[in-house]
Amino acid sequence: MTEYLRYLPDLLLGIGGTTTLLLGAWREDKAGRDFVRWLTLVFLALAGAAAFYAALFPQGVSWIVWTPLAKAFSLVFISVGIWVVLCEPPPPLRAGEWYALLQFAIIGMLVLARSSNLAALFLGIETLSLALYVLVAFRYATRTAIRGGALYLVLASFASAFLGFGLALIYTAYGTLDVTRIMQIQESPTMLTFLGHVGVGLFLVGAGFKLAAVPFHMWAPDVYEAAPSVVSGIIASASKGATLAALLPLVFLFTSHTTTLYVITVITVIAGNLLGLLEQRPKRILAYSSIAHVGYLLVGYLALVSARGESTQTSHIQEAIFFYVVGYTLAALGAFAVLGQLEDGRTLYLRDLRGLLKRHPLAAWLLMVFVVSLAGIPPTVGFLSKFYLFLEAVKAGHVGLVLWALGGSAIGVFYYTRILAQLFMSATEGVEVKVQRDRLRDVVLTATACLTILWGMTPHFVFALL
Amino acid sequence: MILALLIIVLLVGAVLCALADRVDRRVVRWTALIITSVDLALAIGVATLVSQGPIVFRLPWLPSWGASLHFEADGLAALMILLTTVLGVVAVLISWEEIERRSGAFHVWLLLLQVGILVVFLARDALLFYLGWELMLIPLFFIIGIWGHEDKQRAAFKFLLFTFGGSIFMLLALLYVYVRHLNLGMGGTFEIEELAKTPLSASEQWWVFLGLFIGFAVKIPLFPVHTWLPDAHTQAPTAGSLILAGVLLKTGVYGLIRLAIPLAPQAAEAFAPLIIALSLIGIYYGAVVAFAQRDFKRLVAYSSISHLGFVVLGLFVGNAAGYQGAVLQMVNHGLATGGLFLLAGIIQHRAHTRNLEVFGGLWKYAPAMGAFLLFFAFASLGIPGTGNFIGELYVIAGTFQLHHTLGALAALAVLFAAAYSLKLFLSTMHGPTARPWRAFKDLHIHESVALGILCVGLIAVGLYPKLVTQPLYFPPDRLVPTTGRVPERVIRAEAARGSLSSVSRMRSKSFSLDHEVVLVSEASK
Numbered sequence: 008m009t010e011y012l013r014y015l016p017d018l019l020l021g022i023g024g025t026t027t028l029l030l031g032a033w034r035e036d037k038a039g040r041d042f043v044r045w046l047t048l049v050f051l052a053l054a055g056a057a058a059f060y061a062a063l064f065p066q067g068v069s070w071i072v073w074t075p076l077a078k079a080f081s082l083v084f085i086s087v088g089i090w091v092v093l094c095e096p097p098p099p100l101r102a103g104e105w106y107a108l109l110q111f112a113i114i115g116m117l118v119l120a121r122s123s124n125l126a127a128l129f130l131g132i133e134t135l136s137l138a139l140y141v142l143v144a145f146r147y148a149t150r151t152a153i154r155g156g157a158l159y160l161v162l163a164s165f166a167s168a169f170l171g172f173g174l175a176l177i178y179t180a181y182g183t184l185d186v187t188r189i190m191q192i193q194e195s196p197t198m199l200t201f202l203g204h205v206g207v208g209l210f211l212v213g214a215g216f217k218l219a220a221v222p223f224h225m226w227a228p229d230v231y232e233a234a235p236s237v238v239s240g241i242i243a244s245a246s247k248g249a250t251l252a253a254l255l256p257l258v259f260l261f262t263s264h265t266t267t268l269y270v271i272t273v274i275t276v277i278a279g280n281l282l283g284l285l286e287q288r289p290k291r292i293l294a295y296s297s298i299a300h301v302g303y304l305l306v307g308y309l310a311l312v313s314a315r316g317e318s319t320q321t322s323h324i325q326e327a328i329f330f331y332v333v334g335y336t337l338a339a340l341g342a343f344a345v346l347g348q349l350e351d352g353r354t355l356y357l358r359d360l361r362g363l364l365k366r367h368p369l370a371a372w373l374l375m376v377f378v379v380s381l382a383g384i385p386p387t388v389g390f391l392s393k394f395y396l397f398l399e400a401v402k403a404g405h406v407g408l409v410l411w412a413l414g415g416s417a418i419g420v421f422y423y424t425r426i427l428a429q430l431f432m433s434a435t436e437g438v439e440v441k442v443q444r445d446r447l448r449d450v451v452l453t454a455t456a457c458l459t460i461l462w463g464m465t466p467h468f469v470f471a472l473l
Numbered sequence: 474m475i476l477a478l479l480i481i482v483l484l485v486g487a488v489l490c491a492l493a494d495r496v497d498r499r500v501v502r503w504t505a506l507i508i509t510s511v512d513l514a515l516a517i518g519v520a521t522l523v524s525q526g527p528i529v530f531r532l533p534w535l536p537s538w539g540a541s542l543h544f545e546a547d548g549l550a551a552l553m554i555l556l557t558t559v560l561g562v563v564a565v566l567i568s569w570e571e572i573e574r575r576s577g578a579f580h581v582w583l584l585l586l587q588v589g590i591l592v593v594f595l596a597r598d599a600l601l602f603y604l605g606w607e608l609m610l611i612p613l614f615f616i617i618g619i620w621g622h623e624d625k626q627r628a629a630f631k632f633l634l635f636t637f638g639g640s641i642f643m644l645l646a647l648l649y650v651y652v653r654h655l656n657l658g659m660g661g662t663f664e665i666e667e668l669a670k671t672p673l674s675a676s677e678q679w680w681v682f683l684g685l686f687i688g689f690a691v692k693i694p695l696f697p698v699h700t701w702l703p704d705a706h707t708q709a710p711t712a713g714s715l716i717l718a719g720v721l722l723k724t725g726v727y728g729l730i731r732l733a734i735p736l737a738p739q740a741a742e743a744f745a746p747l748i749i750a751l752s753l754i755g756i757y758y759g760a761v762v763a764f765a766q767r768d769f770k771r772l773v774a775y776s777s778i779s780h781l782g783f784v785v786l787g788l789f790v791g792n793a794a795g796y797q798g799a800v801l802q803m804v805n806h807g808l809a810t811g812g813l814f815l816l817a818g819i820i821q822h823r824a825h826t827r828n829l830e831v832f833g834g835l836w837k838y839a840p841a842m843g844a845f846l847l848f849f850a851f852a853s854l855g856i857p858g859t860g861n862f863i864g865e866l867y868v869i870a871g872t873f874q875l876h877h878t879l880g881a882l883a884a885l886a887v888l889f890a891a892a893y894s895l896k897l898f899l900s901t902m903h904g905p906t907a908r909p910w911r912a913f914k915d916l917h918i919h920e921s922v923a924l925g926i927l928c929v930g931l932i933a934v935g936l937y938p939k940l941v942t943q944p945l946y947f948p949p950d951r952l953v954p955t956t957g958r959v960p961e962r963v964i965r966a967e968a969a970r971g972s973l974s975s976v977s978r979m980r981s982k983s984f985s986l987d988h989e990v991v992l993v994s995e996a997s998k
Contacts, residue, residue, distance in 0.1 A: 384611060385604045401648045413641035420637050424614065424630060432618040432626055
């Protein structure tokens with residue numbers, strides 16, 4: 008019986024999701040909405056506790072494995088769920104669906120974080136994506152939402168097809184989808200078949216789509232802009248973090264594909280920072296920023312590929328990647344949440360930010376902290392995590408790659424500071440914005456900003472999770 | 474502990490200013506003034522204590538990376554801290570009337586800017602140094618961009634992009650040295666002193682020095698990468714210009730002294746001819762372009778480029794006189810150019826223009842202001858009695874020791890300084906009155922105090938330069954970047970002439986220091 012305990016967080020969230028879905032359909036008034044909100048919180052907290060303890064039970068051979076890294080990532084994703092529930096007031100309509108989809112998305116992330124089998128990886132990605140398709144189009148009354156949702160659905164299914172076909176070819180080549188088995192086979196001196204290489208290549212394309220790495224990034228700005236801000240935040244941070252977490256045990260697949268990865272990384276870093284330069288819409292800027300951050304994470308991933316076999320170095324790089332994901336998640340979620348307060352069903356432009364300092368000064372200051380962190384300027388976590396990641400990359404011998412990444416981040420500073428300039432330096436005449444205020448959200452965002460600065464000085468707390 | 478207090482006081486002050494903003498603008502000003510004065514008192518404390526040996530403060534920070542909160546003040550650092558805190562007080566005084574909009578936020582950024590600067594001057598840990606370095610960016614970006622003049626946003630962006638762009642090369646160089654140190658089995662550490670022991674090959678040193686040099690040269694700024702400075706200076710509010718000219722530019726020179734030269738001593742020597750050439754070009758270029766300016770602040774900004782050329786020249790001629798001259802000029806430039814920027818701000822606040830062509834005959838309306846402008850213009854051209862004279866003399870003497878032609882070139886540049894300084898003074902204070910300046914008021918009391926502080930500093934250094942040169946030799950100063958190439962007879966000859974008495978007094982000591990530096994570079998071969 009105890010071997011099922013390792014699925015306990017997923018089961019809890021599954022039960023929670025189904026319950027909130029049904030309860031939400033039953034009562035649509037304010038009391039009902041609040042009830043499903045707090046119920047979701049309870050289930051997420053239970054899942055968090057379960058994830059904390061499930062890792063302590065003995066692990067058998069399975070599709071999913073609780074490694075310390077997987078446990079840390081799982082806790083982060085559950086925290087993201089709690090953060091979203093607290094930060095975002097329940098939607099006026101279909102609150103039950105909102106919270107159910109959120110919990111299902113987190114199940115997908117949890118599966119991804121722990122997958123030790125490529126089939127589990129596929130299952131996790133699909134669970135996560137299915138929930139996100141609906142969440143992107145959640146405000147279906149607006150046309151952009153439907154368009155964004157449809158775009159995401161079509162392109163992500165396209166990517167899934169690549170991923171699925173890649174997995175099929177890998178299965179043909181190795182005869183198994185179990186990660187450890189594939190690793191053993193690959194380490195034995197047998198010739199790797201052509202099909203295996205093609206499979207890994209297709210797999211890379213699929214994963215690239217999910218991560219929005221260039222040249223598979225086209226969907227990101229449109230989808231981020233169409234989705235409710237907080238959902239864009241999840242897609243940018245936690246969803247990518249989960250995909251990357253699933254890729255971490257698979258480094259050995261890419262040892263003969265480093266050149267491809269190198270090229271993808273360099274163009275992701277450069278393009279992500281260049282494309283956002285002239286953008287006028289802040290959510291699209293954050294989308295390009297998210298592409299650039301995937302590029303930095305890929306720098307870490309390449310270091311991991313190069314460090315294969317060396318256990319202390321591997322664990323250091325994994326720690327750096329984990330820290331980076333945490334730091335980026337804090338800043339991206341926070342920034343998107345602040346932008347979310349300004350949305351009222353129309354396209355948000357940079358100049359709309361001008362009103363924020365007058366209408367809601369706290370939000371303006373918080374957005375500044377998040378943007379500074381995204382730009383990687385101290386004393387925020389964005390600086391220290393980038394520093395750690397690049398330090399590990401230089402240790403792994405990737406000096407040139409780090410120079411590319413640093414150059415990219417120097418370009419990117421320009422668009423981050425454009426946001427800051429709009430917030431604080433521009434004339435506010437003639438700017439009319441409505442700011443939705445919510446006391447709980449202010450508290451949560453302030454706490455997030457404090458963590459962004461605190462962890463930028465004392466990262467031990469994050470490392471302690473591992 | 475006193476070093477940590479220096480920074481904590483400012484951080485607490487920033488919080489207090491943010492809170493005081495809810496009460497009243499006056500409360501903010503007084504809070505900022507008290508905080509900066511306390512900091513100044515602490516800095517004076519550091520400067521007196523440092524004669525008995527370096528003050529060290531060390532706390533573990535990131536033990537797994539080998540980074541610690543390691544602050545250390547020796548003579549040079551104490552001087553720089555003193556300069557920073559003096560200008561901190563002056564900056565608050567001069568913003569008294571000028572900053573009316575969002576005064577709370579302004580003072581918060583002003584104090585945070587000083588936090589970054591102090592961290593740079595005190596850090597003996599490369600990561601901490603870099604942290605302080607980047608910490609200076611955002612506050613000054615906002616100070617220029619929010620409270621600046623007509624073209625403020627462009628200037629703020631230019632400043633931020635230039636300095637951030639430079640700093641990435643510096644970061645990469647630091648990471649590389651760290652990783653080399655680690656891979657050689659010497660352990661992972663960011664202690665600058667430890668990193669300096671890394672035996673790098675000549676080509677590695679070359680690259681490391683280049684990376685660090687790009688980062689620092691942008692900040693100084695040296696000739697080809699100086700273009701952000703005139704814009705930033707011109708557009709910044711007075712206090713921003715003051716801190717920018719007074720201390721921020723010195724962080725670049727300081728970084729060369731603390732990081733670039735110790736980490737790559739051989740490369741520093743190899744680069745010296747290029748850097749000397751660049752700084753000579755900068756001296757002349759800055760002076761000539763300054764003379765052609767019509768904008769008060771732009772003129773002073775270009776003169777800054779010229780003066781900073783002298784500093785870097787002194788640093789790289791590779792002898793004790795040059796080094797002492799460089800540090801003297803760092804202090805003097807901070808005080809004299811700071812004074813000129815204050816006057817620029819004061820005049821602009823009254824006249825609503827900086828255009829030199831519409832000024833003229835202001836002495837009649839504001840004699841006290843005129844007297845101060847006369848003093849600072851003379852200081853800027855290096856009149857005896859002010860610190861600038863001594864500083865330039867030392868730098869020129871050091872350059873002569875290296876090469877007579879170079880020395881002559883450097884000496885001739887002083888003539889150019891006289892040209893633009895006198896132009897500045899004459900076109901504002903003398904000549905026909907171009908406009909009826911009826912409402913032109915003379916100095917307020919807080920403005921006089923601010924200017925007076927700078928005056929006293931300049932005269933003190935001018936009459937008693939040991940104030941600056943002596944702390945440099947407080948034991949143990951391991952970082953005097955002299956390379957020992959200077960023929961001893963030059964120094965002896967000068968000592969005999971008696972013009973540079975302190976050189977002769979320092980000679981034995983500085984040559985023993987040379988010996989140490991040479992040993993380090995020998996070991997790294």
